[in-house]
Each structure stands twice: as C-alpha cells, then as structure tokens.
Amino acid sequence: MAHHKSHLTREGHQWTPQSGLQSGIPSIGVIKPSANRPSTKIHEVLVIGAGYTGLTALRDLTVAGHDVLLVEARDRIGGRTWSSNIDGYPYEMGGTWVHWNQPFVWRELARYGMSKDLEISPVTGKGLDRATFVRPGSTVHMSREEEFSTLNSAVRKFVNVDGKHGRALFPYPHNPHFNPDVAHYDTISFADRFAQIEDDMTPLELQLLKTFLSVTSGGTMENSGFFEFLRWWALNNYDLQELSELCLTFKLRDGQSALARRIFDDAVATGNLTYSFNSPVASVTDLGSHVEVKTRGGDVFKARRIIATVPLNILNDIKWSPPLLPGKQAASAQGHVNKCTKVHAEVANPALRSFTGYRWEGPLSWTFGDGTTPAGNTHLVAFGPSYEGIQLKLAQNQAQGALEAYKAFAPGEFDDVRRLVFHDWNEDEFAKGTWEFLGPNMATRYLDVLRKRQGNVLFASADWAMGWRGFIDGGIEDGANAAMELALEFRAAKGESGNTGKLVSKL
Amino acid sequence: MAHHKSHLTREGHQWTPQSGLQSGIPSIGVIKPSANRPSTKIHEVLVIGAGYTGLTALRDLTVAGHDVLLVEARDRIGGRTWSSNIDGYPYEMGGTWVHWNQPFVWRELARYGMSKDLEISPVTGKGLDRATFVRPGSTVHMSREEEFSTLNSAVRKFVNVDGKHGRALFPYPHNPHFNPDVAHYDTISFADRFAQIEDDMTPLELQLLKTFLSVTSGGTMENSGFFEFLRWWALNNYDLQELSELCLTFKLRDGQSALARRIFDDAVATGNLTYSFNSPVASVTDLGSHVEVKTRGGDVFKARRIIATVPLNILNDIKWSPPLLPGKQAASAQGHVNKCTKVHAEVANPALRSFTGYRWEGPLSWTFGDGTTPAGNTHLVAFGPSYEGIQLKLAQNQAQGALEAYKAFAPGEFDDVRRLVFHDWNEDEFAKGTWEFLGPNMATRYLDVLRKRQGNVLFASADWAMGWRGFIDGGIEDGANAAMELALEFRAAKGESGNTGKLVSKL
DSSP states (O other), X not given: OOSSOOEEOSOOEEEETTTEEEEOOEETTBOSSSBSSOOOSEEEEEEEOOBHHHHHHHXXXXXXXXXXXXXXXXXXXXXXXXXXXXXXXXXXXXXXXXXXXXXXXXXXXXXXXXXXXXXXXXXXXXXXXXXXXXXXXXXXXXXHXXXXXXXXXXXXXXXXXXXXXXXXXXXXXXXXXXXGGGGGGGGOBHHHHHHHHGGGSOHHHHHHHHHHHHTTTSSOTTTSBHHHHHHHHHHTTTOHHHHHHHHHTEEETTOHHHHHHHHHHHHHHTTXXXXXXXXXXXXXXEXXXXXXXXXXXXXXXXXXXXXXXXXXGGGGGSEEESOOOHHHHHHHHHOOOOOOEEEEEEESOGGGTTOEEEETTOSSOEEEEEEEOTTSOEEEEEEEOOOTTTSOOGGGTTHHHHHHHHHXXXXXXXXXXXXXXXXXXXXXXXXXXXXXOOOTTHHHHHHHHHTOOBTTEEEOOGGGOXXXXXXXXXXXXXXXXXXXXHXXXXXXXXXXXXXXXXXXXXX | OOSSOOEEOSOOEEEETTTEEEEOOEETTBOSXXXXXXXXXXXXXXXXXXXXXXXXXXXXXXXXXXXXXEEOSSSBSBTTOOEEEETTEEEESSOOBOOTTSHHHHHXXXXXXXXXXXXXXXXXXXXXXXXXXXXXXXXXXXXXXXXXXXXXXXXXXXXXXXXXXXXXXXXXXXXXXXXXXXGGGGGOBHHHHHHHHGGGSOHHHHHHHHHHHHTXXXXXXXXXXXXXXXXXXXXXXXOHHHHHHHHHTEEETTOHHHHHHHHHXXXXXXXXXXXXXXXXXXXXXXXXXXXXXXXXXXXEEEEEEEEEOOXXXXXXXXXXXXXXXXXXXXXXXXXXXXXXXXXXXXXXOGGGTTOEEEEXXXXXXXXXXXXXXXXXXXXEEEEEOOOTTTSOOGGGTTHHHHHHHHXXXXXXXXXXXXXXXXXXXXXXXXXXXXXXXXXXXHHHHHHHHHTOOBTTEEEOOGGGOSSSTTSHHHHHHHHHHHHHHHHHHHHXXXXXXXXOSSOOXXX
C-alpha cells in the first residue's frame, strides 16, 4: 500500500507499443513542492543528496533535534534506488532486493513496521521453468538443478583461493582487512583469476560464470577487481544459494521508494528538516566558520557542517574549495567500473514467470521472471554488460535494441511485449554508472582516503561503505556513521559550552 | 578498552583456590550512584528494566527528545547479558556472541564505532585440538572434521522436514509464519522429532546431537519445542557452519557490558534520562491518565506510558492492575524452558585453548576454549543441561560440582583450575532462567498475546521478539519497536494539538 500519490519524475523511460518511447515515469519518491521553505540561515548540517545515505543521515540528525538542510539535484528521493509505480505495480529502477542479513536496511524496515512487507521475486513451477543459455554454437536448456550446479561448481572454483571457498581468507567481511592476506587479491582482476583456474572449468561453466559476473560487477573481466568479488561472496555467507537469497530474492511489495519515503517523512515530521530539490550543487566552499554550497541555479546555502553523499563517479563534477584530497580526485577520475544496464519488460506471456535466460555477450545477458503485474502479464527484469560495441545505449532511443535483446533469450516467447521500463544510469549525470564495483587495486589505494573528512565536510556513500559496499545497506550504514559523528561533535561542543539543558542549535 | 571503572555488582560468583566461593564480581555495567536525580513528576515514558531491550527503548526515546525514567531492579545494566571484568579479562555471564547477520545488534555496534571490536572465540591448532565426547561405555576423540561431519549429519537429519533442510518450510525466518505449514511443527517436541528419525541415526550422531540440543534449548528433549529450533536454524542460514559463526564465534573484545554502557551513556548524555537502579518493581497500576509503578521499597514512579521489559518467566511476579491478559499470565506460568547452566573456567593449561569437550548427561555437557587470559591461562566456557538430578545447583555453593564437571571432560587436563566465574540465572529472581526457548505449542498459543499492549503499558522483550528471539539481537529489535510505537504516538498527539514548533514534553 502506497501512502503517497505518484508524481511524474523527469527521470526514467517507458516504452509501449502504443506510445513508443517516453521520458519521465511516475514515482511516489517525487517531492512536490520541491522546497518546503526558504533557507537563508546557517543550518547545523547540510546534506547533499537524498539517496539512502543522505536520507539516513538527515533522519538520524533531525530526529535527534538537529537543524538540517537537504539539497538534492533530482526531483525525487532515492538516488540510485527508486521505484516507478505504473498501473499499480512497482518497477525497481535501481537497487531492489534486501534481506535480514543486510543489517542496516533490515533495521530500517523494522523501524517502519515493514519487515513483513517483502515478497519473493523468483518462483518455480510457472511455465517455462528452466534456464536457457543462448551461446555461440548451441543453446543449452538447463533444469533449475542443472543451472545451480553448473554455476555453483564454477563460482566455487573461482573463489576457492584458500581451500575453504573464501571462509579462511575473509572470516569477517564487515572488517575486510581483518586478515592482511586479502591485499594480494586486490591486485588482480577477474581475468587474472580466470587465467589461474580456467583449465579446470568446462566450457559451459566458464561461459555461464563469465555471463553472471558481467552483470555482477557491471564491468569487463579485465577491469573488475577480484577482491571486491571475494568480499561480496563472504558477505553472502560463502554460498551461491545464500547469494541468491540475499541479493536476488526478497523485494519490497510497495517498492523501494516506499521505504525511502518513510525515512524522508520521518525527518519532515520532526519539523527540523528544510529541503530543496532540483538543486544540483555546483560548488562547496569551506570557509572554516561555515560552508557555502552554491547550486547551478545560483542559490547559496550555508551550514556549519556538510555531509556530501555524492557518488564516486561524479565527485569531481563539483568544485570543492579547498580542493578534494588528491586520492579522492584520482579515485573519482578512475571511477568504479559498474556500467551495467537494467531493463524491465512486461510481457503478455504467463509462461515466462519462472523463466531464466542467459545470453553470451548479449546486450542483455541475463533475465528472469520477477513478478506478475495487476494486468496478469509477466514482469521480467534483465541486465546487460558494459562491453564496448555490445552495450545497449538506452538513452539513444534504443528501446528497439532492448526489445530485440529480450527476444533473443527465447525466440517466440517475447512476441507480445507490452511495456519496457528503465533508467539509463550510465547517461545519468548524477550517477554516471550503477551500483559501485571497484577495479583492481582501487580498494587498497582509495577506500581510506575516500572515507576521509575534509574540515567541515564529511563524505558518506554506499560507494565506500565498510560492509555491503555498493548496496542499499552500505548507503544506510555510511549515512548513519556520518550522522553519528556529527551528533557526537555537537554534543561535545554543547558540553564545553556548559549548556546542558537543551539540544544545541548552533556551535 | 573499557571506558569505565568496574564496580562490584552483588550478582555473580567467583571461585578461586585461594578464596573459595565468593559472591559479587566486578563489572563496568554497575551504575554508581544508583540514581541520578529525584523523580516525582509524571514522565513521558517509564522503562522497566535495563537489559538490551530497555536500553534500546530508552536510548531511542531520549535521543528523540522524550523524557524517560528507567526503573531497574538490579545494580547494573544489561539484564541477562553482562560481562565481569576480572584481572583485565571480560567474562560473559550471559549473552556473548554476535554477528553481522544479526541486524539489530550489528547496527548498534556500528552506531558506537565498535564493528571492528570483535575477536574470534574458537581457534584451532593450539594444543589438544580435538573434540572429546565422554559417553557411557567409550570416550570418543574426534578430529575437528569428524566432530563437524558427525554433528552436521545428525542435525541435517533432524531439520530435514521438507527435503531442503528447512529452507522450503522457513524461507523467511523474520516472518516465521509466512508459510502456514510451520504450525504443525510447533505441536511437537525434540523428543517427538527424534521418534521420527532416530532409526536413521548412528548412536554417536544421536548422542552428540542430543548433547548439543540440551544446551541449545536449555530444556529437556520432552519440553523443548521443535518449531523454535527450526526457526533458529533458518535464522542461521540453514547451515551448521553458519550457526557456529553466527552464534558461537565473534565476541566483543571489551565484553558485552561495554556495548550496553555505550547505549546507556548515549541516553544519559541527552539530559533526558532519569534513572533509579536497585528498584525492583512490585506493582504497575494503569490509571488511564498515567501509570503508577511502585517498587518493593515503597517508591512510587509515574509516567504516561510504560515499556515493561520484564522477562517472560517473571511477568507474573509483578502485580499488574488491570491484570495481565490471561494469555500472558498462562505463558508466564508455564515459562520458557531454558534452565541452562553456564560456567567459566580459567585453567593453567595452554593445551586446552583449542579443546572441545562433550559429555553425555554431564552436569556440564559442553565446553570449549574461549580465550587466553592476560595471565596466560586458558579460558574455557561450559554449558550444562537442566536435567533433573543432574543439573548443577550453582547457588548452593556447588563450585566443587563445577570443578568436577570440568575435570570429567578430560581427566588430567583440568588439574590446575585457577578460577571459576558464573551467574546462576536459574536462581536469579529477576530472570528465573537463561535465554528464552519455548516449549511445544507455546509459539502458536502465546506469542501474539505476549506482544499485545495493555492500555498505557507496552511489553517488549527478546523473549517474544520476531527475529532472533532469546538473543541480544531480539531484545534490541523489540525495544526499538516499542520506542518507535510511542514516538509515533507522541508525534500524532503533538500534531493534533497543533503544536508543531517543538518536541512535545507532555501529552
């Protein structure tokens, strides 16, 4: 049950046979009006960005009585995670699946009474209950058991660096450098790892795993870091079945924007949140006594402290004064590698509900049934890799390309596509990519500096979170950390000033 | 690193060869002075109990600006989870191990910057690196691999009610009744389940599993509910290795009282917490406009709302007016079944660090190396079952019984016990048992009513939590739920009164 009306965001695209490709789709995450009141004073905290990181930070601070201003470039909350509500069905444009083994998002669901509001994406026994792998030479149809055992055999060879499938190397994935031996694995890419083990893999194992990995890292085999995969595997309890349950099974019945909205509304209800949407930040200037944030539109906002939740790939697109630390600049210039494509299809074919398709080096290389729409059609989601010459350029009106890519998974089964829905994250100037996945050496070189505060400016993002980096959970983790750091700082300042009777409003 | 000095609590016992048995051991969880200021006004919220449930509730409320009074029977925080700091080493008297797959406690560790402050209890390769099972007829020495494969084989037969070791029956353990088929399994006991499968088990499997179960439920095979085990198994990701990592591996370097203290101190620092320790509650009277709480010492405290975090087994020991709902009364009268014993030993024998001992129907039936003390001795922890005629009656000065029980695990290896430390939870009038484990039919009959609010009185406890029931995590979950319910209620009342400018101080 959505508590809010949907409004059109200018983001996202929808294609239907009747209307062709249209930009702008509805979401309950759109905030109207886009500002709640003028902001000229010096706030305690200014949060840049209303993704889960920013939302968590501003909620924690406003609930604790602090005066917070949110400045957001988009017309909606959610950042790289948002759902579009179309004909009574939530399409997840970015981050989707959650699980109780992801501690920070689970606690948010519990806080808002939503921990029973999950439904299960993959179901078995409906129609074409198989996995079809379209690959050069021969298409392979696998039973669920064959699909699992092939991919499981392959991935276990891939991660078995320690004779214990990663358990010995990464016993403590929320403290990933607990074991210093992990550093070596940050120096190599997926391709390097394959060079060590591919002689022991069958061609089917190799092709299936590479297809899976291409939409896991969203990069190429050459530019994806092996350390990041091992760490993620450890977070998934070192087990493919667990990975499937933690990352691809449970989604919010009302869509991610329903949760984001609960967090935002919680903050608004405190009376302590001022906000301004449609306000892309041009510059951030730390003046010592306070910080000035200028938008592209010329607005100037001021606060004692800033929590910048700007994604890694666009950090350098803001003018920072003093400049970003060289390591932050270098990390942003290199960028994380995930340029994955995600496209939803609504198809008038109930036989596809249990279907899974893989396609070797297809512009969409993995699809599976994700739900049934109120109209009784099957909803499938598909992911595509970032391979040059292959990647769908969705923003260039390539809905036709997405349609063809869907059809290639199972000729004859996708003849009646009623709708495509997608957000082209790679062309999104406020994201320039999808969920974070680091290249080789980046974790070792850049994570520490990316987490560093500069004066009055804190940097928080899922992109450099400690635990579920690149996930909803990591965003919430890092946003909460930044809020706590500032809350303790304000408390200490209050203690020094001898003012113990009420919450501090200015430092 | 402990930030607080330890004080002696009147709880807990220590035995040394020099001093014999002494009552009262040091803990950083002891709060001195026991009250911070007089309390005569009507508070917004009164929290009964300073275990993790109560601490979480009062922290969430005070941080959000609400006026809270804590009333606690003991001289310390932590309830059934607390650590004693003896000669630079934290002994965990109750709840011990935590993990990032326990979402609520993990979020607390992150909030206080403690998510790297874990150390690993079991280590391999130190001395007698084996599991020894002392049983009638023959003692069996097992390698680590043999121990795991025997217990794993046994437990997988035990839980395999669905051909998928519980995964099909309990896909969603934080919403345990998601699949209505689970209800049947609440009608049977461990003994009933064994009757179905024991013909397929080897004698060693059967004896090892029953020994393990006896200190998992802390009850007998007859009075322990199979549903509770299946649910817990699902929370442990349906896997014995996972269970071992989630429930028996990672402990806080500074002890659980260090975390409890951080939560308590956080609340105190808001200026919104009034507290009174050494104040056992005699009666709770809901007068409609407010609630009066009388202590055994005759103090009367008042608040608009109460969060009672009183454990299941002592709910009936308070006089409630209006009376507890009949279902709550019946559940408390029956009580959960966990009457497990836990005893720590410090032994001058480094060879025991990697040792695990099982003993068939011993007064202590399971022990393992848990650390090395600053003096260089081995710290072992042992658990004993609640079997009649076998259970250690620790409060009756039976340190000698505990010593003998330790020695029986490995004759000759426990000759130089330097210290025993324990808290006799079964004789503790404010606990009457250890961590919650329900008997057959109790989950179906009582959980809903145990969670019910009565007027101005909310009931929160790990004992009826949705997820990690009986665990630290469940206590934090349920305490946060109660706090959120009241915060929303106060916010709604504030909205109705038209007062939107500041936090409400009275309804």
